[in-house]
Amino acid sequence: MRSGDVTGVGLGLSLLLVAVAVGMSRWRGLRLEGRITWASLRAIVQLLLVGAALTLVVDPDRSLAWSWLWVAGMIGYASDVVRRRAPEVPRLLWLTIVAFSVTGTVSLGVIFGLGVFPAEGRTIVPLAGMMVGNAMNATIIAARRTVEELRDKRPEVEARLALGHPSRVAARPYIAAAVRTALIPQVETTKAVGLVFLPGAMTGLILAGVDPIDAVLVQAVVMFLVLGAAATNTTVITLGLAPRLFTSDHRLSPLPRPADR
């Protein structure tokens, strides 16, 4: 057994920490005991299922097409999550799929095309997962903020339109503000990495017995992948979104608040 391997007994013992969380909830009257237990059990089942599926997919003897199919599935699921979590943004699903596809092509193209990592099942799926998962959160923020900015600053936007600006020009400052809001957490995380916290990929590799310097190099690549993916995805999403919020004759469409719907 390697130093980082976790046995079934180890997993069972780690559930003591879930019991601690349940105990805290009961002690403080949070009424989260059921939810914590359910979430923990569900996480174990989901991860075991994913682990089993990944074992099949990342098998070196298996075709890479399965790995790419997995990536396509992740993109489809993440796009649906974005659509559901930003219900006030019109017709978001296909735009998000396009954005993830562009982002995947750019970021994974750099990683695998330039040989940073070899294109194998064991690299494609986890790296694409990091890319999609992190870009998804930034995308939700960017899409929602774009609509909020244009809705809340309608007088300013219309003042710009009234000066004869095309809608894409009139919208530019507000889209930039939305993208900034979406990217700043990622930039701050990148700045603070190592000083404030040890990120997941690096921690996992060190626990699995990998040399810390090697783990750091992998983590650095992952962070840059995530940063590039978030920037690309939010940019594509907002570029595609802006024309949908204006009419073809450069008028700002009605943008009701979610509660108004």
Added chain:
Amino acid sequence: MDAALFRFEDVGVVFDGSVVLDGINAVIPAHGVTAVVGASGAGKSTLLRLCNRLEVPTSGRVVHRGRDVLDLDPLELRKEVGMVFQKPALFGGTVADNFDVAAPDSSPEKRRQALDQAALGHDYLHRRADTLSGGEAQRLCLARTLLTDPHALLLDEPTSALDTGPKRAFEHTATALTRHGIPIVWVTHELEQVHRIADQVLVLDRGSVVAQLDDPAQIARRTELRQLLEGDHDAQR
């Protein structure tokens, strides 16, 4: 060629099933100040926004100097017909930054001229826009619009938030522009202001035109119009 600045031909506007304007037939001449008056909710602002295509009619048509506005390039139309809104919408930074947004290639001479036309001193150019008073902010909006060389102006209750002094100053500044050949369509709900600024008047009530007057003094001779407008003014106070 049609001499009218705007001609409304049986124009209707419906928002979410509510009729905002209904069968509007009116002519706004290409000279002087045309005051558009009426009670709150009469459809004055919507009528104004039809003129530069910030709104489009649900039925009928709006004709600008002989051409349906829907046949015109909306961006060119908006440059030709400038607009100042009820609440000054200032962009970030200085007055000069606001000018950069409106007309980035405008010369220093042109900028000084716009400040002069809006009765703002040249020293305002480097003042931060968010430090201006309400009256100064509205003048900046006027100057910013004038920088794009509009042939006509749409003013949507530009003085409604101003005290008497700045209000009179704005009126003086804006009406002076008509002497330089810039006709103005001026939405207001103040009867006294109509008498001070207007050359002709369009009276709206609940989405319909109830009178089009060549002389604002005619309001005083028509009891129903006086009641309509004075009643609204009292309500606004």
